[in-house]
Amino acid sequence: MTNKLDSLKERTEKFGEGQEETVGISQEGFSDASGEYPKRDYFFGSSVNKASKGETVNSLDLGGGDYDLSLNVSDQKPSQYPYNQVSESPSGHVIEIDDTPGGERVLIKHRTGAGVEMRADGTVIISSKNQRVEVTGGDQTTIVEGEGNLVYKGNLTLSVTGDFNVDVGGNYNLNVAGDKIEEIKGRHTKTVNRDQNYTIRGSRGAQVIGMNTETLLDDHNVVVAGNMNNFVQGNTEILSGGDFIQTAVGEWVAASSIANITARHISMIGHKGTIGGPLMDYYGKSYGGFPAKVTNLACFYGSLVGKAAEAIHADYSIHAASAGFARGAATAVQAVKAAAVGGPSTLPVPEVPVPGIMPFIPIPPTAPIPNPAIVELQLSSSNYGIRNVAVDPKLKSKITKSDDYKELFNHDPSIHEIRSKLRDPQHFGNGSFTSYLVSQGKLNGDFKKNMPKNIGRSASKTGTIRLGVNLLGNNPSDNRSKRFKVNKK
Amino acid sequence: MKILVDPQYNPEFESSITSATKLGPGITCAKFLGARGSRTQFQKLYADGFFGAPDLKQIARNLVLHTNAMKTVIGNTTFSQHRLIVSEGIYEPNPKFETQEIPSGSEAKAKKLARENSGGSYGKGPDGWVARIPLYVGERPSSNSVNDLRRTGRAIVYQLINKNGQTDPQKTFDLAVFWKDYIDYDKLSLDYDTFDPTGILTSQIVLEMPKVPASFDVSFSHNLETTFNGELQAKNELLEILAD
Numbered sequence: 081m082t083n084k085l086d087s088l089k090e091r092t093e094k095f096g097e098g099q100e101e102t103v104g105i106s107q108e109g110f111s112d113a114s115g116e117y118p119k120r121d122y123f124f125g126s127s128v129n130k131a132s133k134g135e136t137v138n139s140l141d142l143g144g145g146d147y148d149l150s151l152n153v154s155d156q157k158p159s160q161y162p163y164n165q166v167s168e169s170p171s172g173h174v175i176e177i178d179d180t181p182g183g184e185r186v187l188i189k190h191r192t193g194a195g196v197e198m199r200a201d202g203t204v205i206i207s208s209k210n211q212r213v214e215v216t217g218g219d220q221t222t223i224v225e226g227e228g229n230l231v232y233k234g235n236l237t238l239s240v241t242g243d244f245n246v247d248v249g250g251n252y253n254l255n256v257a258g259d260k261i262e263e264i265k266g267r268h269t270k271t272v273n274r275d276q277n278y279t280i281r282g283s284r285g286a287q288v289i290g291m292n293t294e295t296l297l298d299d300h301n302v303v304v305a306g307n308m309n310n311f312v313q314g315n316t317e318i319l320s321g322g323d324f325i326q327t328a329v330g331e332w333v334a335a336s337s338i339a340n341i342t343a344r345h346i347s348m349i350g351h352k353g354t355i356g357g358p359l360m361d362y363y364g365k366s367y368g369g370f371p372a373k374v375t376n377l378a379c380f381y382g383s384l385v386g387k388a389a390e391a392i393h394a395d396y397s398i399h400a401a402s403a404g405f406a407r408g409a410a411t412a413v414q415a416v417k418a419a420a421v422g423g424p425s426t427l428p429v430p431e432v433p434v435p436g437i438m439p440f441i442p443i444p445p446t447a448p449i450p451n452p453a454i455v456e457l458q459l460s461s462s463n464y465g466i467r468n469v470a471v472d473p474k475l476k477s478k479i480t481k482s483d484d485y486k487e488l489f490n491h492d493p494s495i496h497e498i499r500s501k502l503r504d505p506q507h508f509g510n511g512s513f514t515s516y517l518v519s520q521g522k523l524n525g526d527f528k529k530n531m532p533k534n535i536g537r538s539a540s541k542t543g544t545i546r547l548g549v550n551l552l553g554n555n556p557s558d559n560r561s562k563r564f565k566v567n568k569k
Numbered sequence: 570m571k572i573l574v575d576p577q578y579n580p581e582f583e584s585s586i587t588s589a590t591k592l593g594p595g596i597t598c599a600k601f602l603g604a605r606g607s608r609t610q611f612q613k614l615y616a617d618g619f620f621g622a623p624d625l626k627q628i629a630r631n632l633v634l635h636t637n638a639m640k641t642v643i644g645n646t647t648f649s650q651h652r653l654i655v656s657e658g659i660y661e662p663n664p665k666f667e668t669q670e671i672p673s674g675s676e677a678k679a680k681k682l683a684r685e686n687s688g689g690s691y692g693k694g695p696d697g698w699v700a701r702i703p704l705y706v707g708e709r710p711s712s713n714s715v716n717d718l719r720r721t722g723r724a725i726v727y728q729l730i731n732k733n734g735q736t737d738p739q740k741t742f743d744l745a746v747f748w749k750d751y752i753d754y755d756k757l758s759l760d761y762d763t764f765d766p767t768g769i770l771t772s773q774i775v776l777e778m779p780k781v782p783a784s785f786d787v788s789f790s791h792n793l794e795t796t797f798n799g800e801l802q803a804k805n806e807l808l809e810i811l812a813d
Contacts, residue, residue, distance in 0.1 A: 144652035145734035147605060153732060193649055209644060210594070233654070234597045235589050257608030488663050488708060495765050500606035500657045500726075502764065503715040503775075508799050527764050530800030536739070536809035539746045541793055546750070566750035 116170050129166035134158030138174045140207040141193025146231045157183045281480050281490055305471040327466045349450035366445045486513045572785040580629035593636040601632055606657035613661050619705040620687045630781040631722035638752050651740055657726035660719035665707035670699045724777045741772040742809040753789040755779050761797045761810040770812040
């Protein structure tokens with residue numbers, strides 16, 4: 081294994097002891113024994129640091145800003161001699177204490193370009209070329225009187241052991257390109273003092289284990305373009321302090337093993353259908369059929385307890401000629417008699433008027449006869465008729481913006497996103513897509529002008545001639561470094 | 570050419586690829602996922618055929634080459650006053666699916682068909698058992714276009730930002746020439762445009778890399794081009810286009 085001593089031994093044997101012992105030692109005795117100084121840039125000139133004389137300006141490597149984010153750092157003016165005290169190490173570390181009028185600053189710079197700079201206007205610049213670690217043993221307070229920008233090009237994790245309190249005086253804007261996931265192990269309480277508006281371009285779901293209570297002190301509107309299903313395993317109550325209206329353009333179905341409809345005034349009219357059942361009871365003031373030219377269209381089938389008006393008249397001899405109209409009257413009388421002697425019927429039997437004794441005074445119907453015209457009029461009326469429901473079919477595309485942006489965006493895009501889309505020739509050539517972008521002021525109207533105003537340098541595919549970083553020779557007027565050409569192909 | 574990858578940043582040695590996976594010093598996958606022009610997440614990407622999960626290791630391997638390209642700029646004194654940013658990273662086409670009902674005859678057949686297709690389900694329709702297969706009807710980038718290559722991290726778009734937060738066309742040209750000489754690539758496009766509504770000239774570099782296998786044995790084509798507002802200006806040559 082070779083080490084430094086071996087190397088010394090080899091050199092001594094090869095070049096002789098005298099040469100080896102005097103390497104790097106100036107013959108005059110005034111030069112730098114290490115041979116480090118003077119540096120090439122200082123040959124044949126003053127050894128005063130050039131930064132001290134303002135010939136060069138040491139500055140930190142800041143990199144640029146981010147897109148549309150300026151660092152707002154001006155260029156540092158050159159120093160004036162002898163105000164700038166510069167200390168520069170052989171490897172390139174620099175400490176400057178500059179008292180140049182108007183350019184007072186303090187600079188601590190690492191050879192990599194990292195460091196701290198305090199400028200004349202009080203600006204403090206900190207630059208790290210690799211990691212930056214900041215540890216505070218106790219409390220830390222940061223007060224920024226102006227605005228701030230934080231840009232992380234990677235992930236950011238914020239871990240707070242105690243409470244995390246955010247107090248925003250203005251708006252709180254959150255723009256998340258991906259998902260937003262919140263897991264709250266305790267309660268979630270939100271108070272909105274004014275309006276709240278959600279736009280959900282996908283589906284929405286909520287699973288609630290406990291009770292769900294919504295208290296609305298004003299109107300509640302639900303507009304559904306598709307179907308609406310409510311599945312309730314327990315009881316359902318819909319109570320209204322005012323009117324309760326249900327209409328359906330299609331079929332309306334209400335089914336239950338037991339149904340109760342009670343009202344002080346009830347109307348059920350229709351063109352046709354069935355009302356009743358084998359054990360139904362009917363009570364009412366009048367029952368009528370629809371009058372025709374010759375007779376009434378209504379027919380009653382089965383037994384009748386009581387007596388029809390014309391049958392009553394048949395009891396009187398002066399109306400005997402009309403007795404022929406009392407169809408089934410004999411049967412009706414028999415039925416009454418059977419009921420009077422305790423016939424087979426188990427239903428409550430109404431009190432039977434005795435024929436010929438109790439006067440019969442017919443009371444005409446108070447409501448108009450519900451003929452088809454009245455039914456149609458009712459169905460088309462604004463209060464009791466069928467309400468048509470129509471949701472703007474373009475509402476969905478307006479919300480998703482899919483029509484506007486031809487299914488390429490479902491939000492208003494930035495110029496960066498537009499540029500990204502236009503890299504695909506099929507989108508670049510999509511006239512309706514680009515026209516809409518131009519009309520919305522999101523794309524320059526001259527985006528297809530393909531003649532550049534000004535052309536500068538050019539470079540071919542072959543390697544470029546470059547100058548090396550390491551300086552060659554001792555004469556600064558010579559080529560400062562070796563020229564070379566990269567040719568990797 | 571076999572690319573030597575620092576084992577510390579070799580995605581092949583990672584059990585899973587996430588946005589936090591490191592590809593180089595200070596460079597994670599997040600840098601290529603959260604670019605302003607194309608913000609997305611690994612979870613939202615699809616396989617090449619727009620169904621199923623993407624090959625994240627393949628994407629990460631492709632991004633290793635881009636990371637190496639970025640590393641040549643970071644710490645380079647020539648570009649010490651500029652910042653190289655990923656302006657358009659991994660590309661997620663705007664997705665849209667429609668459900669296609671395929672009559673299957675029996676429950677078993679419907680179940681089988683649903684299993685064979687990613688995201689498929691089955692059920693009984695009015696006319697019997699059906700398999701419900703999602704059909705991708707969303708955006709499909711043109712084949713081998715920049716956006717198509719960006720889906721797998723083969724192409725990435727970069728901008729060089731100055732201290733004022735704007736792209737620097739002159740310095741971008743310098744970077745393109747530097748990359749042309751010092752890195753390997755399939756295609757390097759120096760791209761200028763005036764798409765911004767203000768009409769300002771914006772410059773970027775589109776770097777296309779070959780598909781990187783697990784062996785990291787790749788070959789490069791070294792093609793050059795310059796474009797302005799989407800129009801080819803020079804092939805196998807870089808042109809510096811100036812604002813005025």
